[in-house]
Amino acid sequence: MAKIIHKEALNHTTDLIEIEAQEIAKNYQPGQFVIVRANQYAERIPLTVVKTTKKTITLIVQKVGYSTKEIGHLTIGDDVLDVVGPLGNAIEIHDIKHVLAVAGGVGAAPLYPQLYAYHQKGITITLVLGAKSDSYLILEDAFKAICDHIYITTDDGSKGLKGFVTDQIKALLDENTYDHAIAIGPLVMMKHVVALNKKHQLHTDVSLNPIMIDGTGMCGNCRVTIGNETYFACIDGPDFLGDNVDFDELIARQNYYQDEEHICRLKLVNEDE
């Protein structure tokens, strides 16, 4: 069990929670994640560790599905039943001069520790931060402290450029060159960013978030096809070079339990009443 010692709402759908997890914090490296089970009936879900202190880890949870909402119901002082990690591999920080980083929605959370590591190596960072609207943007101030250039896009134009991150990237790629890119966000976004960057001979790292159960390479639920090879995101990733990832297959795998998710949400509505 792990106690929640701090919690704050980053926006109306996204919470930041800090939990006691000394052993995980000790061995943690940027890029790694934990698997969390809120209570004995809950699913196991993977969440990126955004920050650590000596005794705690910080997670950012977007309350989109039933299980993430259950975590959202927990408050300071509550215990999370199961937290296991740190899982997955540390990210590889490339030896480059200028990185183009792209975050979509809550993807900003897993991107943050990566950019922090780039920043510490003195690498120039250009960030495109996209969200549905102004109120969905997270970590803007934290990024400001470590990035050299920040461009914001929102689907509804409530802040920054009205449009998708790709609209902004197109404009940037016409004017500038970058040594490497990182994109983290919804699968559809990563798919389009990778495709666009490829046209400019720019390689893109992505962080994949398939459905996971154990997180130790045992179940195979988290598999992804890259080139013609199968990888397990939990033990081979979660970060991969995105150029040859089969995003369409992954999107299908991600959505496979959509109907069941709906049934769970109905349950949530009933419980809330």
Next chain:
Amino acid sequence: MHNQSPSKRIHNFDEVPLGYTKDQALLEASRCLDCKNPLCVPACPVAVQIPEFIKAIKEEDMEKGYKIIYQDNVLPSICGRVCPQEKQCEGACILGKKHSPIAIGALERYVGDFGLSSQQEITITDNHQKIAIVGSGPAGLSNAYSMRKLGYNVTIYEALHDFGGVLQYGIPEFRLPKAIVKQEIDKLKTLGVHFEKNSVIGKTITIDQLFNEKDNQAIFIGSGAGLPRALNVPGENFSGVYYANEFLTRVNLMKSNDFPHHTTPIKVGNNVAVIGGGNVAMDAARTAKRLGAKNVFILYRRDMTSLPARKEEISHAEEEGIDFRLLLNPVAFKGNNYIVNQVVCETMKLGEKDASGRHRPIGTKTYQTIDIDSAIVSIGQSPNPILSRTTKQLETDQWGRIVTHDYQTSIPGVFAGGDVVSGAATVILAMGAGKDASIYMNQYIQEKRS
């Protein structure tokens, strides 16, 4: 032994064989000839004194019977249920030549279940030296028992949120009730064994940290063979194609058969293809049936006599209407929008015997396509690579199995046994390895200290 009727049991997850009553156990025990040179004992991987414990049943001294088994087998109520007896003790029983062999497994289960509810006193003198065990499967559990009995301060580290390894997440409730696994584990807790869940050794705590920061004198690795083997055919990553581990874990560990009360979902659809012929395949097929699939078929590339599963599971599966489609080898999955809807199989014929003594399946270049809603790939497991990837000095072979010599790995003080060393095998072999390793671990620690 009586079983739950097939028509009833395909709608529930309750145990299928109902177990002996005392009278039935006495009657079965009375058939034992108490051979002078029993053939059953050497056929048991851990040499349980079978005629001795059966004699105790005859004398109606179940406590004594339990003690006799427990000397060699610390998980009798589990092994009585899941050992491949027909290939071991019962296969060797002299009575089997003319009649049916003594139902040793059923008797072991009877005595084991008796022992679960009784309290035996074991006196342990603490020696205040620590050892750590990686994995709470049968190998880890039996190693814990043996080391604790010698007086060690024992901690089992388990990656998952529940203990028992395959006994917990792999073998279904209808074959091995989880309450029994829990009782066996509680027994170890009573003896003073510590259990730590959510601890992935190599990640949460490294082997080095177990030695240097946690002050362990030796480590036993019983991390099993958890990594699913792939068919390596097109379409294998389509949605609806499960590896058996995922499928069984969703049900056994995450209780998705109780969805949406437990919120981990599962879906099988009406037509389910299970690929493989071992215990895992039988478990997956019978689980799919219980989840409501109308047609479940086993696709196996050899014939009926080559199926490696326990005999009892095969006959239970047949009774439950599982359709065995033999001499078929899947070569591709087809799908619509990345969701599987067909499996293409090549028809096989049997050729010469191979190294395993079974006839080698040979492709005939004729194919058939079967409509399916989901597929469960159950063709084997290899050791999980987490420990070897994070523990550089740990030597493994080309199949990822830890290399040992008298249970000692390439790292001094680190021992290993069970599926992680042998590759996917059996509960009893893993348990035996955990027990035998304890002798070498104890020797190692005592020599180091003197």
